[in-house]
Amino acid sequence: MEDLSEIYNSYANGVKRFLLCLTSNVDLAEELTQETFYQAVKSIDRYNGECKMSVWLCQIAKHTYYDYLKKAKYRNHASLDYLAQAGMEIQSKEDLPDVSLIKETTLLAIHQEIKRLDEPYREIFLLRTTLNLKFKEIGDIFERTENWARVTYYRAKYKLAERIDLNEL
Numbered sequence: 001m002e003d004l005s006e007i008y009n010s011y012a013n014g015v016k017r018f019l020l021c022l023t024s025n026v027d028l029a030e031e032l033t034q035e036t037f038y039q040a041v042k043s044i045d046r047y048n049g050e051c052k053m054s055v056w057l058c059q060i061a062k063h064t065y066y067d068y069l070k071k072a073k074y075r076n077h078a079s080l081d082y083l084a085q086a087g088m089e090i091q092s093k094e095d096l097p098d099v100s101l102i103k104e105t106t107l108l109a110i111h112q113e114i115k116r117l118d119e120p121y122r123e124i125f126l127l128r129t130t131l132n133l134k135f136k137e138i139g140d141i142f143e144r145t146e147n148w149a150r151v152t153y154y155r156a157k158y159k160l161a162e163r164i165d166l167n168e169l
Contacts, residue, residue, distance in 0.1 A: 004044070008037055011054055014131055015061050021126040022065050024115065032068060036061040055137040058127065062141060113163045121156035128153050 015036055020029040039060050040047075047056055114122060120142060127133045127141065138149035 004041060007040075007053060011057050012037065014054060015057050018058055018127065018131055019061055019065060021130050022062075022123065028068075032061065032064050035068075036064050039064060051140045052137060054131070055133070055140045058131070058133070058137075059141050062123070110160075113160055116163070117156055117159060120152060121159060124149060124152045125156040125160070 012033060016029050016033040019032045019036070020026065023029050023032065036057060040057060043060075047053070114125060117125060124138055124142075127138050128135075133141075134146075135149040135153065136146040138153070139146045142149065
């Protein structure tokens with residue numbers, strides 16, 4: 001088993017990016033990342049290695065976020081300012097090869113539409129596009145099949161394509 005500090009160093013940024021996509025709030029994502037790793041340390045003996053460590057940590061992060069929502073009864077996730085900030089942090093120029101061609105308003109409109117997706121479409125879309133998780137890993141996070149994750153992702157893409165007409169932006 002890897003040393004706990006190595007696990008944190010290897011996976012903390014990915015978990016934070018995932019939580020940042022869910023919350024659109026940098027401070028909250030950092031707080032939930034810390035809580036995720038606290039919960040992971042408490043339950044490390046239950047990690048059996050059947051799935052990747054990143055999948056296991058994202059499952060914990062997802063449940064940590066849902067627990068936060070239940071406790072805080074916080075349904076209005078974040079303002080557009082946070083969304084813009086999150087989008088700029090998550091997608092650097094290296095992540096988007098043609099970023100110079102995409103206007104900031106286009107990115108904001110796309111992020112707005114992603115935020116409007118119902119669950120689980122939004123979460124699956126973000127897991128696939130932000131963390132580059134495989135459909136098997138996404139299925140594991142939701143305790144479903146790889147096929148379910150694949151179908152749900154493509155439905156999310158279809159819903160986004162219906163809502164976004166890049167020619168109008």
